[in-house]
Amino acid sequence: MKSKPALSPLDTPSLPRLGRRGIYTTVKPFSGLAMLAVAVVVVTALYFAKNVFVPLALAILMSFALGPLVMRLRRWHFGRVPAVAVTVLLAFLVIFSTGTLFGGELTRLAEELPQYQTNIARKIQSVRGMATGSGVVSRASAMLQDLGGEIAKATAPTGTAARGLSSTPQNAQERQPIPVEIHQPKATPLDIIENVIGPLLQPLATAGIVVVFVIFFLLQRDDLRDRFIRLAGSGDLRRTTEALDDAVGRLSRYLLMQTALNATSGLLIGIGLWLIGIPNPVLWGILAMLLRFVPYIGPIIAAAFPAALALAVDPGWSMLLWTVSLFLVIELVTGQIVEPLLYGHSTGLSAVAVLLAAAFWTWLWGPVGLLLSTPLTLCLVVLGRHVTRLEFLDVMLGNEPPLTLAEGFYRRMLTSNSDEAAHQAEAFLKGKPLSAYYDEVAIPGLEQAQLDVSRGELGQDRLAQIKEAVDGVIDDLSDHASPSAAPEKDDGIGMESSSPLALGIAARRDEGVALCIAGRGPLDAAVAAMLAQLLTKDGIGARVVPSLAVSAPNMLQLDVTDVRMICLSYLDPGDFASARYLIRRLRRRLPRVPIVAGFWTLREDDARYQDALRETDADDVVTSLRQAVEQIGAASAQAIDWPETAPEADFSAAK
Numbered sequence: 001m002k003s004k005p006a007l008s009p010l011d012t013p014s015l016p017r018l019g020r021r022g023i024y025t026t027v028k029p030f031s032g033l034a035m036l037a038v039a040v041v042v043v044t045a046l047y048f049a050k051n052v053f054v055p056l057a058l059a060i061l062m063s064f065a066l067g068p069l070v071m072r073l074r075r076w077h078f079g080r081v082p083a084v085a086v087t088v089l090l091a092f093l094v095i096f097s098t099g100t101l102f103g104g105e106l107t108r109l110a111e112e113l114p115q116y117q118t119n120i121a122r123k124i125q126s127v128r129g130m131a132t133g134s135g136v137v138s139r140a141s142a143m144l145q146d147l148g149g150e151i152a153k154a155t156a157p158t159g160t161a162a163r164g165l166s167s168t169p170q171n172a173q174e175r176q177p178i179p180v181e182i183h184q185p186k187a188t189p190l191d192i193i194e195n196v197i198g199p200l201l202q203p204l205a206t207a208g209i210v211v212v213f214v215i216f217f218l219l220q221r222d223d224l225r226d227r228f229i230r231l232a233g234s235g236d237l238r239r240t241t242e243a244l245d246d247a248v249g250r251l252s253r254y255l256l257m258q259t260a261l262n263a264t265s266g267l268l269i270g271i272g273l274w275l276i277g278i279p280n281p282v283l284w285g286i287l288a289m290l291l292r293f294v295p296y297i298g299p300i301i302a303a304a305f306p307a308a309l310a311l312a313v314d315p316g317w318s319m320l321l322w323t324v325s326l327f328l329v330i331e332l333v334t335g336q337i338v339e340p341l342l343y344g345h346s347t348g349l350s351a352v353a354v355l356l357a358a359a360f361w362t363w364l365w366g367p368v369g370l371l372l373s374t375p376l377t378l379c380l381v382v383l384g385r386h387v388t389r390l391e392f393l394d395v396m397l398g399n400e401p402p403l404t405l406a407e408g409f410y411r412r413m414l415t416s417n418s419d420e421a422a423h424q425a426e427a428f429l430k431g432k433p434l435s436a437y438y439d440e441v442a443i444p445g446l447e448q449a450q451l452d453v454s455r456g457e458l459g460q461d462r463l464a465q466i467k468e469a470v471d472g473v474i475d476d477l478s479d480h481a482s483p484s485a486a487p488e489k490d491d492g493i494g495m496e497s498s499s500p501l502a503l504g505i506a507a508r509r510d511e512g513v514a515l516c517i518a519g520r521g522p523l524d525a526a527v528a529a530m531l532a533q534l535l536t537k538d539g540i541g542a543r544v545v546p547s548l549a550v551s552a553p554n555m556l557q558l559d560v561t562d563v564r565m566i567c568l569s570y571l572d573p574g575d576f577a578s579a580r581y582l583i584r585r586l587r588r589r590l591p592r593v594p595i596v597a598g599f600w601t602l603r604e605d606d607a608r609y610q611d612a613l614r615e616t617d618a619d620d621v622v623t624s625l626r627q628a629v630e631q632i633g634a635a636s637a638q639a640i641d642w643p644e645t646a647p648e649a650d651f652s653a654a655k
Contacts, residue, residue, distance in 0.1 A: 035392075043364070046364055046365075047364055050364070050365050051206075053365075054206070054365055054368055054369075055206050055209040055210045055213060056213060057372055057376060058210045058213075058368075058372070059209075059210050059212075059213030059214045059216075059217060060213075060217065060379070061255060061372065061375050061376070061379075062091065062210070062214050063213075063214050063217035063218055063221075064248070064251050064252045064255050064379075065252065065255040065256045065259055066087050066088070066091055066214070066218065066256075067218065067221065067248070067252045068252050068253060068256055069087045069256075070083045070084055070087050070218055073086060073087065080219065081219070084215060084218045084219055085215075087218070088211065088214055088215055088218070091214075092207075092211060098286060101282055101283075101286065102282075102283060102286045102287075105280045105282050105283030105286075106283060108279075108280060108283075109279070109280045109283060112279060112280075113312075225241075225244060225245075225248075228244065229241060229244060244386070247382050247383075247385070247386050250382070251378065251379065251382055254378070255375060257342050258293070258375075261334065261338065261339065261342065262289045262290075262292040262293060263289050265288065265289065265292055265330055265331075265334050266285040266286060266287075266288045266289025266290075266292070267285060267289075268330055269284065269285050269288045269302075269326065269327065269330055270282055270284065270285025270286075270288075271285075272326040272330070273285070273306055273323065273326065276310075276319060276322045276323060276326065277313070277314075277319060278306050278309055278310055278313065278319070278323060279309060279313060280309075284302070284305060284306045287302055287305065288302040288303075288327075290371055291371075293371050293372075293373075293374055293375065294354075294358055294370055294371065294373060294374060295349075295354050295374060296351065296354055296355065297355065297358060299327065299331045302327070303323070303324065303327040306323050307320055307323050307324055310322075310323045348378060348381055348382075348398060348399055349374065349377060349378060349381060349397055349398065349399055350397065350398065350399045353377060353381075353396070353397040353398070353399075354373075354374060354377070357373045357374065357376070357377040357397070358370055358373045358374075360373070361373035361376060361377075377397055380393045380397060381393060381394055381397050381398045384397070384398070385398070404444075405424070405428065405440070405441045405445075406440075406441055406442075406444035406445040406447075406448065407445070407448070408424060408445075409421055409424065409441050409442055409444075409445035410445035410446070410448045410449055412424070412469070413445065413446075413449065413465075413466045413469045413470060414462070414465075414466065416465045416466075416468065416469045417469070418469045418470075418472030418473045418476065419472075419476070421469070421473045422472075422473055422476035422477065424441075425437050425441070425473065425476075425477055428441060429480060433626075434477060434480050434533075434534060434537070435534055435624075435625045435626040435629060436626070437477075438527075438530045438534070438625050439600075439624045439625050439626055442470075442473070442530065443527060443530075443571075443600045443601070443625070444601075446470070446523050446526060446527065446571060447571060447600075447601045449463075449466055449523060450521065450522075450523055450571045450572065450601075453521075453522055453523075463522055466523070467522070467523070467525075467526060470523070470526040470529075471526070471529070474526075474529050474530060474533060477533070478533065480537075513540055513541040513542065513562060513563070513564050513565065514532075514535050514540055514541065514542040514543070514563070514564065514565040514566070514567065514632055515542075515543055515545050515560075515563050515565070515566045515567070516528040516529075516531045516532045516535070516542055516543065516544045516545065516567050516569060517545045517547070517550055517566060517567070517568050517569065517582070517586075518544065518545065518546055518547050518569050519547055519568060519569055519570040519571070519572070519575060519578060519579070520547045520575070520578055521570065521571050521572050521575070523571055524547070524569045524570055524571055524572075525544065525546055525547075525569070527569045527571060527598075527600055527625075528544045528545075528567075528569035529544050530625060531567060531569060531598070531625055531628055531629070532544045534625055534628075534629050535629060535632060535633075538629055538633060540565075540632060540633060545558070550582060550585065550586070552585060555585055555589055558589070560589060560590055563590060563593055564593060564635070565593065565594055565596070565632045565635055566586060566590070566593055566594070566595045566596065567595075567596045567597075567598055567622075567628055567632060568582065568583070568595070568596070568597045568598060568618070569598050569600070570597070570598065570599050570600065571600055571601055572599075572601075573599050573601045573602040573606075573608060574608065575599075576611065576612055576615040576616050577615075579597050579612075579616040579618070580615060580616050580617055583595055583597070583616060583617055583618055584617070594619045594620075594635055595618050595619050596618060596619060596620045596621070596622055596628060596631055596632065597612065597616050597618035597620075597621050597622070598621075598622045598623070598625075598628050599612055599621060599622075599623060600623065600624070600625070602621075602623045603623060609621065609623070
């Protein structure tokens with residue numbers, strides 16, 4: 001039997017609201033306003049103190065990515081300090097080399113860009129030739145032509161000499177150039193230092209701060225983890241440590257693999273652009289590697305620049321087509337084949353969250369924020385999945401459904417949308433038995449409805465709608481395949497060899513073999529109908545009996561012909577007294593028929609499970625429909641020679 005998922009070590013259950021992971025949490029007054037105030041303060045601090053927080057964020061992400069390498073060196077008998085020193089040195093050597101290449105290629109591009117103005121002008125003319133002379137295309141081409149003219153002016157000889165060359169001979173004598181000489185003071189050593197070194201001070205200072213932070217985080221990793229455990233949940237040290245180590249390990253592996261994958265993708269793009277003939281392929285390869293940290297929009301931005309350069313370089317259109325094809329092929333192979341093989345089909349972020357995160361972090365920290373948007377947002381989502389107070393981050397940004405399957409089922413029942421619930425069930429039942437859907441989705445959803453009923457939050461009209469919707473779902477699933485195992489051979493009666501009927505009771509398919517008796521709860525009959533459906537699909541005739549039909553005054557009128565098994569259905573896990581009195585009445589009427597009590601929301605590891613066995617006096621207690629089907633099937637399989645029904649008892653004393 002499948003039990004409820006264990007609580008996260010960092011979660012603390014409390015009443016009365018059911019959280020998205022099945023955890024009851026308390027909504028404190030004004031918690032929303034307090035949270036909003038904290039968010040505003042945090043965003044303000046991140047914006048105005050970005051010179052501090054940007055290096056800190058870079059250092060945190062780098063420490064996550066470099067953590068596995070440090071641990072690998074530690075396993076190779078490196079000391080802590082040497083392992084950290086070697087890892088940080090190698091990482092920053094790679095970063096410095098890449099930055100140097102990027103800057104050099106960018107400078108070359110700036111110098112060579114004016115050479116491509118002729119091809120730009122030709123393509124503008126071709127676009128204008130295809131245009132009708134009006135509309136968006138013509139206006140866009142005119143704008144591009146003006147831009148080309150401005151580029152030509154910027155590259156042409158400037159000053160009065162240029163005006164003199166362009167003047168006609170008639171105006172040459174009228175407009176004589178006036179010589180102008182500009183003398184600049186001789187630069188002092190201090191000016192040279194300020195002009196040369198000044199622009200480099202901020203990047204160097206940022207790099208230095210990042211290095212210090214990374215070294216500190218890697219050296220103090222265990223201490224920082226212990227402090228976080230102390231703050232997050234020290235009540236269960238073992239489980240908290242395991243959860244935190246798992247989260248950090250997964251995040252570290254993701255960042256490391258993502259960096260390696262992006263570097264490989266950038267290398268392939270650079271080689272491809274070099275083969276195509278695009279200038280500065282190293283620059284575009286590095287840019288593609290960096291922008292690939294931004295899913296969806298990053299590869300598009302990375303492809304736009306070399307595509308525009310292909311238009312300027314190539315007089316025709318073939319280079320543009322090859323460039324676009326290169327990016328499409330590499331992105332499709334990387335995104336649809338390689339990434340799912342490495343770490344699944346998703347980063348754990350929703351598509352909307354990725355786009356919003358890119359816009360938010362770009363507004364906050366500029367281009368650096370754009371590159372860090374996905375890793376930072378992923379860190380927030382991981383944090384939200386392990387800390388209850390930050391669960392809203394996972395709900396807002398994560399790619400998991402905001403409602404569990406059980407909550408989704410209950411929501412659809414509240415709106416009487418049985419068709420959508422049946423569609424959800426069909427998606428769930430791919431490769432799974434019908435009993436699994438009832439046990440894991442439908443019954444937990446009805447349990448929530450039962451709680452609302454007990455609190456008086458569901459009126460009779462809404463309750464009637466839920467019952468009708470549940471009946472509709474059960475009816476829609478009546479054509480689903482049998483939950484029994486796949487057939488091994490034909491035994492001559494068209495039944496599966498693993499079915500209980502194949503063991504000796506194939507001829508007993510009448511409706512009276514098993515009675516599914518509903519409890520007094522408003523939704524007990526719905527679960528009883530689910531059980532009857534499963535038994536029928538498994539070859540055992542079943543019939544649903546409402547609770548009123550087995551009351552003391554109506555017991556004598558109950559049809560018990562050919563009844564060989566009885567199963568009681570209760571959603572309330574503590575309705576032992578009602579079950580006990582009902583079982584006593586049934587034993588007077590059918591003393592030799594086994595009775596199974598089904599408490600569908602009870603768990604075998606619950607202390608009340610033994611209480612149910614003892615207090616109800618049932619032959620057995622089951623906690624899932626799967627168990628009930630197995631118990632009834634096994635009991636039926638043993639009854640090859642069916643005993644006669646016991647004579648009816650006198651119920652006059654029970655009235």
